[in-house]
Amino acid sequence: MPTFRHRPISIKEQLAQAIAEVHKVSHLPTNAVQPSRQLLSRVLQEWKEDLESPGPTPQYLVHVFDIEDHQQERPNIDSIDREDQRARLTFHQILLATEGFKLFVGRVVKIATLRHRSNGIQLPHLEHENTYSFDGLFDIDGTKLISHLPLPDGSISTYGFLNSIDARSEPEKRALAIIIIPESEFVDFLYSGCEFGEDSTGEILSFLSTKCTTGQVQHRYKSHFQRLLRGRIKTFEVRLSSQHSFDTGGTDDTPLAWIAAHCLAMYHIGLFERAVKCFRDAPPQSFWRGIRRAMDWLSFEDMVNGLDICASRCRDYSSLFEALNELLEGGICEQSSNSHAVSAWIKGKLQDRLAADTKDPAEQAKTLLRLAAKHNGNDFLTRKALSLLVSNIGITPTVIHFLNRLYTIEGLARSNIAAVFHKLVPLLPHARALLWWCQNVPSGHYRKDSIGNEVPAVENLGWPQELVTFLGFCLTLGLADNVQQMLDQLRLNAAHLASNSYSWSILPLLKNFAERGYSSYAPMAVRDIYKHFLEDYLQVCVGTEPRMSEPDWTRPPVAAYACEWEHVGVCADCTALNHFLTNPRASSFDCAVASLEAQKHIYRKTLQAMNCKCIVGDRTFRGWELLIVKENIDVDPNYKAKHVAWEQRKQEAAYELSKVHQPSLKQLLGVHYAEILEMRSIMAVQTLAHGSPPPSPAQSRFASRIQSLSGPNGVGVPIETLPEIDDQRRSMTVQRPSSRRSLSTVSPQTGAHSSQQNFPYNSSFPQGHTRSSWMQNIDLESTITTTDPSAQQHIEYGGVEPRLESPATGLTADAKPVVW
Incomplete structure (x- = not known):
C-alpha cells in the first residue's frame, strides 16, 4: 500500500466544507458560484503550500458523491451527469478550481464486515470493520490509469453515499468518487501504485505512454514518465544488489521488461541499458516484442549494447533462440528478410553460444531439433545441427538421436531427410563410440539383480530402442549396407564388454530388432550378423560347459630289487x-x-x-x-559348483531367448534357429572334449x-x-x-x-x-x-x-x- 504522511484534520475538513459549499450553489449563475469556487481554490492552494513545507500533509484526497454506481465500464463526467445534474456542475467547478492538480474519476468500493471482539473482560461483541478501494480509476478523458487501488483510512474527505451502508443488510456498496492529487505528488502516487503488482505497473506505464503522445500537456507527462522510470529502475538496482549479497531470490522480470521497453519508447538509451542490467534471467517474451516495436523509431546500433546484455542473461541455447526468434517474428533463417544488421547479430550470438556451450552435444542436438520442430523445420536450425553433428561424429549416439528426431519432424520434405541420412550415416561405422550409452549409465538408473549386485535398470535406458529405431529408418531409406557395417562395428565394440554389461546392453538390442519386424526386409548379411551376435551372447554370458581335468593315475613304484620273492636281482x-x-x-x-x-x-x-x-x-x-x-x-573339487553355475546361466539365457518374438526370430535365423535355441555352439565343443564314446x-x-x-x-x-x-x-x-x-x-x-x-x-x-x-x-x-x-x-x-x-x-x- 502507498505510504501517507499524517493528514491534519483541518485540510481534509476544509476541503470537504469547500466542496459542500460549491455543491450548494453549483446550480446558480456564475457570479453566485464564484465565492464558493474561490474558497475551494484557497483550500487547495494551502494544501500545496503545506506540501512544500516540512510536516505531515496528505498526498491525495478522495471525495465520494451521493451517487450509487451502477458499474459502468468507464466511470467519467458523463456517468456523473446521467445520475445527478448538480453533481456534474459541482465536478466542473472543482475542475476549474484545481489548476496544478490531477483529477481522476472512479468507483469506490466499501466492504463492511462484522468481527467478534473480546478484550477478556467484557462479553464478546460485534464490531464494524470497513475497507475501501478504487475499482478502476480514469482521467476526465476516460483513459484508464489503474484497475485497483486500495485506499487507507483518512484518505477520504467525504463519504457521501457510502455512509448509508449497513454491514448486516449490505456488506458491499459502490459509489462514484473523485481523487484529487497535487501535481508535485503525482509521480509518487504513480510509484506507489506500481507496488501493487505487475498489472498495475503495466497499466500505469501504458497510461503515461499514451499521455506522452496525445493531449496538450505532453511535456508534463514526459517529465512525470521519466521521473517514474528512474525511480523504478533505482528500486530494481537496489533489489539486485541485495540479492547478490543475500541471495534472496530473483527479480520481478515482467515489470522490469515493461520499464526497459518504455525507456526505448522515450528515447532514453542510458535508462534502457541500466534497466536491462537488472535482469538476472532471460527477459520475458514481452520484452522482445517491445524491442521489435522500438526498431520502428530507433536504430539497431543504438540498442545493440543493451541487447548484448540481454542475450548474455539467456542461460541456454533454447532460451536464447526463443528470444531472438521473437525479435524477428520467427524470421531466423539463412536468408532473413529482416534488417541485415539484426540478422547478422542474431546469427553471431547463436553461433557463439553453440561454440561456447559446454553441454553434451547430444543435449545441444536435442535442443536444436526441438526448436526446429517447433518452428516448422527451421532451415537455419537444421543446418546448424547438421554442422554440429558432423564435427562431433565420433559421439555416435548424438548423431543417432538427432537423425531419429529428424525423421519424425513434420513439415520437412522426405527428400531432405533422406539427404541428411545419406550424408551422416556413412560416417558412423568409422566411429568408436557406438556403445556410448551402455558405457555411461546415468546415476540413479540401477537396480539390484537376483544376487544383490547393482546392474543398470534397462527399462530406464532408451538406447537399445533408440538404436533399433535408427537401424529401421536406415533400412527404410535404402541404407542396408551401412546397417551391416554398423552392426559389424557394434559387434567388435561389444567384444570388449563384460558379461554383465553385455546382458543388459546388447541383448535388449537383439530383442528389439527382432520384435520391430525388420526381419522381413533385412538383407541376408544383416541376418548373418544377427546370428553371430546371438552366438557371442551365448559364449560371453553362458560360456562353454566346464569339464573336469584329466586325472593322473601315476602312483609311486614299489621296491623291486631283492624282494621277498626274488631275493637276488630285480623281481x-x-x-x-x-x-x-x-x-x-x-x-x-x-x-x-x-x-x-x-x-x-x-x-x-x-x-x-x-x-x-x-x-x-x-x-x-x-x-x-x-x-x-x-x-x-x-x-x-570345484567342478560340481562350476557346473551348477553354468547350468543356471544356461537356463537364464534360454529364458531370455524365449521372450523374443519367436516367428520374427525364426525368420531372422532361418536354418540356424534350432541351433541357437538349443545352444549347440557352446555344447559342441564340450561334447568333443568331454563326451564319452560308446x-x-x-x-x-x-x-x-x-x-x-x-x-x-x-x-x-x-x-x-x-x-x-x-x-x-x-x-x-x-x-x-x-x-x-x-x-x-x-x-x-x-x-x-x-x-x-x-x-x-x-x-x-x-x-x-x-x-x-x-x-x-x-x-x-x-x-x-x-x-x-x-x-x-x-x-x-x-x-x-x-x-x-x-x-x-x-x-x-x-x-x-x-x-x-
Missing part, C-alpha cells in the same frame, strides 16, 4: 607292477600268475602301493587271476570281470583265505582258453574310462624252461584303454621289446617286457 613281478603304477593313463591291471605264492606276493606288494587295491579271482587256464585297481583322487566290447567285458572277481558281498576275496580254498579252486572247471583278454571299466568317481593290462599265464612251465625264458616264447598281448578317448595304446609282448603307441598323437614310448 620281474615287481617290475611289471611298477610299470602299471607309474603309467599315468592306466587305472587297472588284470593279470594271472602261475602259483598261489606269486598271487600272494603281488597282493602284499599292492598293499604297499599308494591308493591301490587288489581283487583276487579264481584259478583259470591262465593261472591265478588278479585285478589291481588304482583308487581315483578328486583332481577338481563302450567297446572289451570295456563291457571288463565291467563283468570286476563283478566276477568280487566276492558274495561285492568285494575281493581276502588273500589269507586262498590256502584254505586252494583245493576247491583246483577242482573247478577251467574256463575256455583264450589267447587275448581285454578288460576295462568306468571309474565311479569321475566317469572316465579305466584301462587295464592283461598278462596270461600257465599253471606250470615246460621242462627245461625257467619262468623268464618261457615268457620269451609265448604269444602274449596286453591292451591299455586310457582316460583319453582319442588315444588307444596297444602293448604287445613277444620275442621283441614291446612299445606304447598312441594313434591320436603319433607318439611312442618304450615299455619294458613283463617277466614273471
Whole structure:
C-alpha cells in the first residue's frame, strides 16, 4: 500500500466544507458560484503550500458523491451527469478550481464486515470493520490509469453515499468518487501504485505512454514518465544488489521488461541499458516484442549494447533462440528478410553460444531439433545441427538421436531427410563410440539383480530402442549396407564388454530388432550378423560347459630289487607292477600268475602301493587271476559348483531367448534357429572334449570281470583265505582258453574310462624252461584303454621289446617286457 504522511484534520475538513459549499450553489449563475469556487481554490492552494513545507500533509484526497454506481465500464463526467445534474456542475467547478492538480474519476468500493471482539473482560461483541478501494480509476478523458487501488483510512474527505451502508443488510456498496492529487505528488502516487503488482505497473506505464503522445500537456507527462522510470529502475538496482549479497531470490522480470521497453519508447538509451542490467534471467517474451516495436523509431546500433546484455542473461541455447526468434517474428533463417544488421547479430550470438556451450552435444542436438520442430523445420536450425553433428561424429549416439528426431519432424520434405541420412550415416561405422550409452549409465538408473549386485535398470535406458529405431529408418531409406557395417562395428565394440554389461546392453538390442519386424526386409548379411551376435551372447554370458581335468593315475613304484620273492636281482613281478603304477593313463591291471605264492606276493606288494587295491579271482587256464585297481583322487573339487553355475546361466539365457518374438526370430535365423535355441555352439565343443564314446566290447567285458572277481558281498576275496580254498579252486572247471583278454571299466568317481593290462599265464612251465625264458616264447598281448578317448595304446609282448603307441598323437614310448 502507498505510504501517507499524517493528514491534519483541518485540510481534509476544509476541503470537504469547500466542496459542500460549491455543491450548494453549483446550480446558480456564475457570479453566485464564484465565492464558493474561490474558497475551494484557497483550500487547495494551502494544501500545496503545506506540501512544500516540512510536516505531515496528505498526498491525495478522495471525495465520494451521493451517487450509487451502477458499474459502468468507464466511470467519467458523463456517468456523473446521467445520475445527478448538480453533481456534474459541482465536478466542473472543482475542475476549474484545481489548476496544478490531477483529477481522476472512479468507483469506490466499501466492504463492511462484522468481527467478534473480546478484550477478556467484557462479553464478546460485534464490531464494524470497513475497507475501501478504487475499482478502476480514469482521467476526465476516460483513459484508464489503474484497475485497483486500495485506499487507507483518512484518505477520504467525504463519504457521501457510502455512509448509508449497513454491514448486516449490505456488506458491499459502490459509489462514484473523485481523487484529487497535487501535481508535485503525482509521480509518487504513480510509484506507489506500481507496488501493487505487475498489472498495475503495466497499466500505469501504458497510461503515461499514451499521455506522452496525445493531449496538450505532453511535456508534463514526459517529465512525470521519466521521473517514474528512474525511480523504478533505482528500486530494481537496489533489489539486485541485495540479492547478490543475500541471495534472496530473483527479480520481478515482467515489470522490469515493461520499464526497459518504455525507456526505448522515450528515447532514453542510458535508462534502457541500466534497466536491462537488472535482469538476472532471460527477459520475458514481452520484452522482445517491445524491442521489435522500438526498431520502428530507433536504430539497431543504438540498442545493440543493451541487447548484448540481454542475450548474455539467456542461460541456454533454447532460451536464447526463443528470444531472438521473437525479435524477428520467427524470421531466423539463412536468408532473413529482416534488417541485415539484426540478422547478422542474431546469427553471431547463436553461433557463439553453440561454440561456447559446454553441454553434451547430444543435449545441444536435442535442443536444436526441438526448436526446429517447433518452428516448422527451421532451415537455419537444421543446418546448424547438421554442422554440429558432423564435427562431433565420433559421439555416435548424438548423431543417432538427432537423425531419429529428424525423421519424425513434420513439415520437412522426405527428400531432405533422406539427404541428411545419406550424408551422416556413412560416417558412423568409422566411429568408436557406438556403445556410448551402455558405457555411461546415468546415476540413479540401477537396480539390484537376483544376487544383490547393482546392474543398470534397462527399462530406464532408451538406447537399445533408440538404436533399433535408427537401424529401421536406415533400412527404410535404402541404407542396408551401412546397417551391416554398423552392426559389424557394434559387434567388435561389444567384444570388449563384460558379461554383465553385455546382458543388459546388447541383448535388449537383439530383442528389439527382432520384435520391430525388420526381419522381413533385412538383407541376408544383416541376418548373418544377427546370428553371430546371438552366438557371442551365448559364449560371453553362458560360456562353454566346464569339464573336469584329466586325472593322473601315476602312483609311486614299489621296491623291486631283492624282494621277498626274488631275493637276488630285480623281481620281474615287481617290475611289471611298477610299470602299471607309474603309467599315468592306466587305472587297472588284470593279470594271472602261475602259483598261489606269486598271487600272494603281488597282493602284499599292492598293499604297499599308494591308493591301490587288489581283487583276487579264481584259478583259470591262465593261472591265478588278479585285478589291481588304482583308487581315483578328486583332481577338481570345484567342478560340481562350476557346473551348477553354468547350468543356471544356461537356463537364464534360454529364458531370455524365449521372450523374443519367436516367428520374427525364426525368420531372422532361418536354418540356424534350432541351433541357437538349443545352444549347440557352446555344447559342441564340450561334447568333443568331454563326451564319452560308446563302450567297446572289451570295456563291457571288463565291467563283468570286476563283478566276477568280487566276492558274495561285492568285494575281493581276502588273500589269507586262498590256502584254505586252494583245493576247491583246483577242482573247478577251467574256463575256455583264450589267447587275448581285454578288460576295462568306468571309474565311479569321475566317469572316465579305466584301462587295464592283461598278462596270461600257465599253471606250470615246460621242462627245461625257467619262468623268464618261457615268457620269451609265448604269444602274449596286453591292451591299455586310457582316460583319453582319442588315444588307444596297444602293448604287445613277444620275442621283441614291446612299445606304447598312441594313434591320436603319433607318439611312442618304450615299455619294458613283463617277466614273471
